[in-house]
Amino acid sequence: MKKLLSGNEAVARGAFEAGVKLAAAYPGTPSTEILENVAKHFPSIYCEWSPNEKVAFEVGIGGSLGGGRSLVTMKHVGVNVAADPLMTFSYTGVNGGFVFISADDPEMHSSQNEQDNRYFAKFAQIPFLEPSDSQESKDMVLLAFEISEQFDTPVMLRMTTRISHSKGLVETSDPIELGEQNLFDRDVKKYVMVPGHARARHKHILDRTAKLAEYVENSPLNKVESYGTKLGIISGGISYQYAKDIMPETDILKIGIGYPLPNKMIKEFVDAHERVIIVEELEPYYEEAIRIAGIHKIEGKKYFSREGELSPYRVAKGLQKAGVVETVAEPGYDPTQLFPRPPVLCVGCPHRGFFAVLKKLKLTVTGDIGCYTLGTLQPLGALHSCICMGASIGNAIGMEKVNGSKEDIVAVLGDSTFLHSGITGVLDAVYNQSDITIIIADNRITAMTGGQQHPATGYTLMGKKTKSVDIAELCKALGVESVRTVDPLDYDETMTAVKEEIKRPGPSVIITNRPCVLMPKPVYDTPYEVILDECNGCSACFRIGCPAILPSKEMTKKNRPKAEIDPVLCNGCSLCAQVCKPEAIVLTKQPEAVK
Amino acid sequence: MDNNTQNILIVGVGGQGVLLASELLSEVAMMRGLDVKKSEVHGMSQRGGVVSSHVRIGAKVYSPIIPYGQAEIVMSFEQAEGLRAMDWLAKDGRMIVSTTRLVPTTANFGGLGYPDDPIAEMKKKTKNVIAIEADKIANELGNPRLINTILLAVASPFLGFEKSVWEEAIKKLVKPKFVDINLKAFAQGSKLAEASL
Numbered sequence: 001m002k003k004l005l006s007g008n009e010a011v012a013r014g015a016f017e018a019g020v021k022l023a024a025a026y027p028g029t030p031s032t033e034i035l036e037n038v039a040k041h042f043p044s045i046y047c048e049w050s051p052n053e054k055v056a057f058e059v060g061i062g063g064s065l066g067g068g069r070s071l072v073t074m075k076h077v078g079v080n081v082a083a084d085p086l087m088t089f090s091y092t093g094v095n096g097g098f099v100f101i102s103a104d105d106p107e108m109h110s111s112q113n114e115q116d117n118r119y120f121a122k123f124a125q126i127p128f129l130e131p132s133d134s135q136e137s138k139d140m141v142l143l144a145f146e147i148s149e150q151f152d153t154p155v156m157l158r159m160t161t162r163i164s165h166s167k168g169l170v171e172t173s174d175p176i177e178l179g180e181q182n183l184f185d186r187d188v189k190k191y192v193m194v195p196g197h198a199r200a201r202h203k204h205i206l207d208r209t210a211k212l213a214e215y216v217e218n219s220p221l222n223k224v225e226s227y228g229t230k231l232g233i234i235s236g237g238i239s240y241q242y243a244k245d246i247m248p249e250t251d252i253l254k255i256g257i258g259y260p261l262p263n264k265m266i267k268e269f270v271d272a273h274e275r276v277i278i279v280e281e282l283e284p285y286y287e288e289a290i291r292i293a294g295i296h297k298i299e300g301k302k303y304f305s306r307e308g309e310l311s312p313y314r315v316a317k318g319l320q321k322a323g324v325v326e327t328v329a330e331p332g333y334d335p336t337q338l339f340p341r342p343p344v345l346c347v348g349c350p351h352r353g354f355f356a357v358l359k360k361l362k363l364t365v366t367g368d369i370g371c372y373t374l375g376t377l378q379p380l381g382a383l384h385s386c387i388c389m390g391a392s393i394g395n396a397i398g399m400e401k402v403n404g405s406k407e408d409i410v411a412v413l414g415d416s417t418f419l420h421s422g423i424t425g426v427l428d429a430v431y432n433q434s435d436i437t438i439i440i441a442d443n444r445i446t447a448m449t450g451g452q453q454h455p456a457t458g459y460t461l462m463g464k465k466t467k468s469v470d471i472a473e474l475c476k477a478l479g480v481e482s483v484r485t486v487d488p489l490d491y492d493e494t495m496t497a498v499k500e501e502i503k504r505p506g507p508s509v510i511i512t513n514r515p516c517v518l519m520p521k522p523v524y525d526t527p528y529e530v531i532l533d534e535c536n537g538c539s540a541c542f543r544i545g546c547p548a549i550l551p552s553k554e555m556t557k558k559n560r561p562k563a564e565i566d567p568v569l570c571n572g573c574s575l576c577a578q579v580c581k582p583e584a585i586v587l588t589k590q591p592e593a594v595k
Numbered sequence: 596m597d598n599n600t601q602n603i604l605i606v607g608v609g610g611q612g613v614l615l616a617s618e619l620l621s622e623v624a625m626m627r628g629l630d631v632k633k634s635e636v637h638g639m640s641q642r643g644g645v646v647s648s649h650v651r652i653g654a655k656v657y658s659p660i661i662p663y664g665q666a667e668i669v670m671s672f673e674q675a676e677g678l679r680a681m682d683w684l685a686k687d688g689r690m691i692v693s694t695t696r697l698v699p700t701t702a703n704f705g706g707l708g709y710p711d712d713p714i715a716e717m718k719k720k721t722k723n724v725i726a727i728e729a730d731k732i733a734n735e736l737g738n739p740r741l742i743n744t745i746l747l748a749v750a751s752p753f754l755g756f757e758k759s760v761w762e763e764a765i766k767k768l769v770k771p772k773f774v775d776i777n778l779k780a781f782a783q784g785s786k787l788a789e790a791s792l
């Protein structure tokens with residue numbers, strides 16, 4: 001039966017059809033929906049949100065060692081976190097098949113960098129497959145498991161945002177019949193990577209890669225589409241689709257397995273054409289590998305950017321530059337210069353409250369990754385660094401140790417981020433006694449990625465009630481002497497807490513306790529309004545950056561706009577009323593009891 | 596380029612139901628036995644940012660993204676976003692736009708402001724603009740989230756699929772609680788479409 005599926009939905013379907021027993025992940029755009037779909041549609045598969053990608057990867061390895069086919073998914077930067085187990089798992093190899101998804105984000109739609117993870121597969125010397133649409137996303141999952149078991153290797157399936165989030169038609173099938181599960185075999189020479197054993201396994205990697213190099217020459221995943229042209233194109237992934245769209249009847253070698261590359265096939269293709277152009281997104285990965293293989297009559301990145309996503313336009317422009325395409329579809333109309341529409345913290349977001357305080361106190365804030373990263377935007381402008389998940393605390397410690405900031409230093413990170421990789425940072429702040437204040441913005445959910453459970457929410461991915469870790473008690477157990485909880489939308493309470501904690505020697509932790517407004521239960525309901533006669537145009541409320549607060553048409557005597565609140569947007573968080581000195585902002589009516 | 600591919604771009608602001616609209620359109624095309632690809636990016640860009648969804652329908656579709664200047668129809672759930680999306684509109688293409696105005700905070704304070712009349716600016720560029728007070732109709736129907744269905748109905752005569760297929764798709768994809776109201780919105784939009792033809 002044909003279904004319209006996104007690449008991510010197709011991977012989930014593929015896992016089901018491949019007989020996967022276990023799936024583990026930490027959420028991250030654009031990979032998140034894979035496990036959400038596994039949990040929603042395929043309850044026969046055990047699946048979990050792990051605290052971070054490294055744990056997810058290790059759980060997946062455990063599943064494989066126990067003989068179950070295992071799938072682990074993550075966004076590109078998640079592979080950095082999971083790199084340690086990955087590099088050595090390449091040595092041991094698998095028992096049950098093991099496939100992990102690296103969902104890269106060219107153009108950085110929702111990421112802090114656009115690293116090209118094809119190099120990770122080469123680095124770990126493991127095969128990677130690269131689908132170019134939803135159908136292939138599903139099919140390649142099945143094939144990746146076969147390769148994993150046949151060659152005793154973890155396999156990477158490399159997706160990109162366009163593949164993960166685009167939908168296309170997918171022919172679905174029933175799950176395949178797998179033989180009996182091979183339970184764990186205590187083969188220590190294979191699984192205990194002490195130097196003596198690992199040396200032998202390094203040989204296994206080299207042998208395996210040599211065998212794979214033969215295999216890829218005959219795999220249907222690498223294929224030539226011939227039309228008898230003198231020009232040849234080599235491409236893979238989404239770039240293949242763009243190239244086909246522009247030059248549907250030009251000879252093309254489509255790469256489906258990107259490591260190792262089918263060098264013989266490529267050489268024949270290059271020899272048979274007058275010119276060969278490589279169309280690939282981000283880094284010149286194919287181009288370099290092909291040149292290393294001694295094939296030089298190729299052209300590529302001199303026509304295409306290494307930055308951002310390719311698109312039909314960018315590919316056509318590159319091919320035009322190469323002189324093989326005459327006309328390029330240009331924008332139909334001259335573009336109008338328009339205002340930007342940047343992402344913003346939601347109306348009533350609890351993060352806005354403590355950022356208003358941090359801004360007021362002009363503190364130096366090392367930040368982290370989550371919705372609260374948006375606290376960096378004007379008018380709040382109250383977050384000053386963001387490197388990777390968990391970095392805020394270490395960054396604050398280092399800065400404090402070199403006396404690098406005149407102002408007191410605060411680290412801000414979310415609950416999910418704290419549990420992902422902030423705990424060890426707190427440990428360091430305690431161990432090496434750093435004078436910093438750590439704000440854990442606990443909104444009870446992994447909000448940025450669309451609302452996933454984590455170890456402190458009390459629910460698992462499979463919907464079971466479970467234990468939830470007490471973040472305050474955990475911080476105390478790590479040795480933090482002052483741990484306090486505040487309501488981030490209580491401006492005065494938060495102000496007092498921050499002022500006291502930044503003065504306290506040694507590390508302290510402030511935990512904010514208000515849930516994300518997109519959680520199922522409404523936080524508040526009744527909107528506020530501005531009494532125009534009382535408003536003096538001081539703009540204190542504008543500075544908290546709530547999208548519901550607008551400039552009024554009415555001006556003060558000094559010709560400054562008074563404030564107005566959009567009653568449909570406002571959800572009554574009360575923050576603006578608290579920063580309004582003349583008390584011009586009031587409830588529109590008495591609130592109903594909060595449900 | 597495959598000239599038989601139909602390209603439709605749907606744009607709006609996070610929360611306006613752009614994705615449901617493109618889902619409905621793709622479903623309808625699939626029910627009619629055609630190849631469909633649709634593409635959008637979700638994630639950070641959705642926190643109140645611009646959302647755009649490309650839908651391509653044909654015998655065989657390669658790229659999920661529409662090339663510039665090749666969309667026969669652009670549906671915009673917000674005035675200024677329609678203006679922004681004109682890069683994609685084909686020379687003889689149709690712009691179907693809701694008169695909804697959503698002004699971001701940043702456009703109120705400094706920098707580039709929200710244009711006074713984006714629809715007038717569109718009309719300066721092309722005569723094929725159909726502006727619909729979809730927000731007003733949606734509110735009259737009692738749910739501001741119906742702009743997407745109303746605009747789809749207005750676009751439906753240009754897309755060439757029968758009404759019954761649309762209704763089937765709505766029943767299949769919309770949450771049961773909201774099916775009736777969406778069917779009503781579709782009927783309202785269809786009436787407007789007839790009037791505008």
Ligand SMILES: Cc1ncc(C[n+]2csc(CCOP(=O)(O)OP(=O)(O)O)c2C)c(N)n1
Pocket residue numbers: 026027028029053075077078081111112369370371372388389413414415416417418441443445446447448449
């Ligand atoms: C290594 C890594 N994994 C995943 C992500 C994707 N990601 C960005 S923010 C975030 C979650 C943030 O949740 P939380 O800390 O609770 O903050 P909130 O968004 O709820 O405010 C995730 C999973 C990432 N950037 N890096």
Ligand code: SF4
Pocket residue numbers: 344345346348349350351371372443447448516517518642
């Ligand atoms: S999703 Fe939740 S945490 Fe994120 S900006 Fe909105 S209210 Fe804040």
Ligand code: SF4
Pocket residue numbers: 347348527528546547548549565569570571572573574575576577
């Ligand atoms: S009370 Fe004020 S700050 Fe809170 S949502 Fe309403 S307008 Fe925004």
